[in-house]
Amino acid sequence: MSDDKLRIGISQCLLGDEVRFDGGHKRNRFVVNSLSEYATYVPVCPEVEVGMPTPREAIRLVGSSQSPQLLGVQSAEDHTDAMTAWSEQKMPWLVDQDLDGYIFKKDSPSCGLFRVRVYDAESGIPSRDGRGLYASSVVERFPLLPAEEEGRLNDAPLRENFIARLFIYRRWKRFLSEDRSPAGLVAFHTAHKMAFLAHSPVHYRELGPIVSQAGSDDFDRQVAQYAETMTRCVQVLATPGKHTNVLMHLMGFIKNELDGHDKAELLDLIEQMRKRILPLIVPITLLKHHLSRCDTPDWVEKQAYLNPYPGELMLRNHV
Numbered sequence: 001m002s003d004d005k006l007r008i009g010i011s012q013c014l015l016g017d018e019v020r021f022d023g024g025h026k027r028n029r030f031v032v033n034s035l036s037e038y039a040t041y042v043p044v045c046p047e048v049e050v051g052m053p054t055p056r057e058a059i060r061l062v063g064s065s066q067s068p069q070l071l072g073v074q075s076a077e078d079h080t081d082a083m084t085a086w087s088e089q090k091m092p093w094l095v096d097q098d099l100d101g102y103i104f105k106k107d108s109p110s111c112g113l114f115r116v117r118v119y120d121a122e123s124g125i126p127s128r129d130g131r132g133l134y135a136s137s138v139v140e141r142f143p144l145l146p147a148e149e150e151g152r153l154n155d156a157p158l159r160e161n162f163i164a165r166l167f168i169y170r171r172w173k174r175f176l177s178e179d180r181s182p183a184g185l186v187a188f189h190t191a192h193k194m195a196f197l198a199h200s201p202v203h204y205r206e207l208g209p210i211v212s213q214a215g216s217d218d219f220d221r222q223v224a225q226y227a228e229t230m231t232r233c234v235q236v237l238a239t240p241g242k243h244t245n246v247l248m249h250l251m252g253f254i255k256n257e258l259d260g261h262d263k264a265e266l267l268d269l270i271e272q273m274r275k276r277i278l279p280l281i282v283p284i285t286l287l288k289h290h291l292s293r294c295d296t297p298d299w300v301e302k303q304a305y306l307n308p309y310p311g312e313l314m315l316r317n318h319v
Contacts, residue, residue, distance in 0.1 A: 005040045006166055007098055009138070011105035012043035014150050019045040023055035026105060028150045030159070038310055042097050046110040046134040050079070050086045061109045061118040065129040068118050070109055080133070083110060087137035094138070099145060100173070101166040102138060106151035110134045113149045144169070144231050156318040157237055161199075165234045167309045168192065172227065182215030185226065194305035196233050198246045203233030244274045246305060247283055254294040262290065281316040 013020050016027035031041075048054060057075060061068035070079040105111040110132045118130035131139075139147060146165035152158045175188045189211045196204040210226045247270050255263060269283040284306065291301045309315065 005038055006100040006170060007042060008035075008039045008166070009042045009044060009094065009097065009099045009102040011103065011108065011111045011150070012045035012048070013105055014103060015041060015043055017043065017045070019048050019054055021047070021052075021054075021056050021058045026150070028103075028153070030153055031103060031150065034313060035163075038313070042094075042099065044090070044134075046083060046086065046090075046132075049090075050082050052079070059109050061116060061130050061133075063118065063121050065118045065127065065131075068130055068133075070133055083133045084137075087134050090134075091137065091141045094141070098173075099142070100170045101146040101148070101162070102142075103153070104132070104135050104147065104149050106149040108132050108135075113139070113147060114152075144227055146234075156315075160315040160318075161234075161237050163313060163315055164195070164308050168195065168230075168234055168304070171304070172230070176223075180223070182219065185214045185223065186211055189226075190299050191302060192304050194246050194250065194303045195308060196230070197249070198238040198242050198305060200233045200236040201242070201245075203229055203236070207233065240274045240276055240280075243280055244270055247273075247287060250287060250291070250300065250303070253296045253300050254290055257294045258290060266290065276319050279317050279319050281314075284316065 010031065011026075013024075013026045014028045014031050016025050016032060018025045020026065047056070047059070052059075057077070058073040059070055059079060060073055062071045063069050068080075070083050071077065072079070104113045106113070107116060109116060109130075111134055112130070112132040113135050114131070115128040116130035116132055117126040117128060119126045135147075138145070146162060146169050148158070148162040153162065171192075172188065175184050178184075179187070189207060193204070196207060206229050207226060210222055210229065214222055251266060251270075258266070266283065266286055269278060269286055272278040273280055273283050288301075288306055291306075
């Protein structure tokens with residue numbers, strides 16, 4: 001991990017800027033107080049940038065979730081074409097920002113990522129199956145980019161998953177820019193094997209054959225296939241059971257060098273983590289201690305799984 005900060009696109013109101021329709025903001029404490037030490041934010045407010053005033057009439061999605069209209073709640077003024085055109089024009093600028101991820105405002109008809117209300121044009125009854133118009137453009141243009149809603153960051157496992165994805169994606173971009181070669185792909189995969197296994201054993205098994213064939217065919221196609229599979233892999237939440245599997249796998253490299261007491265202690269901590277009695281950081285800390293003093297293959301101690309992001313974020317401290 002390099003010392004430079006992550007670059008994260010973000011709904012501007014989450015930084016405390018008063019750009020919402022009611023003239024207020026939705027300052028997010030985790031974003032502003034914790035993650036900001038490791039991130040440079042690229043703020044965007046689609047509604048302001050498209051020309052809407054602050055304060056302004058509230059807007060909502062109306063019609064079908066596949067192709068909704070963006071209408072004023074009271075006036076029914078149609079902002080769909082303006083928002084769509086502006087979003088398309090914004091994409092080249094976002095490319096230049098070299099983002100590592102994006103945090104959207106939940107429920108927003110422009111920025112909401114999941115379960116945004118879409119109102120039936122006849123009955124006025126909302127369904128929860130929409131996505132904000134601008135968020136849709138971002139996801140379509142950057143399918144590999146880690147994206148999340150600020151509301152879901154209040155959930156500890158979802159928050160940990162998103163931050164892990166940010167740093168994996170940052171390292172992936174470094175591979176693409178600094179060592180885009182079959183050997184570089186093998187090195188990247190080797191460093192992330194246990195991280196991928198903790199997310200999704202199914203996708204982990206799919207990634208192996210891609211790497212084993214690296215350079216034997218169209219390498220550009222192989223890289224694209226790997227990136228797509230990796231993205232689907234890390235979107236799957238790690239669980240105590242999958243963490244147990246990974247910890248036991250890593251312990252296997254040193255089990256013959258541990259005495260009975262050390263082995264029993266580590267196994268007990270892993271089991272307590274699996275039962276959600278202890279946080280993940282407890283067995284991982286002890287395992288890292290043993291790995292550092294035992295004779296192991298070089299790639300084992302360098303696993304990204306063991307140090308996926310700055311420990312100061314304390315994302316593995318929850319049960």
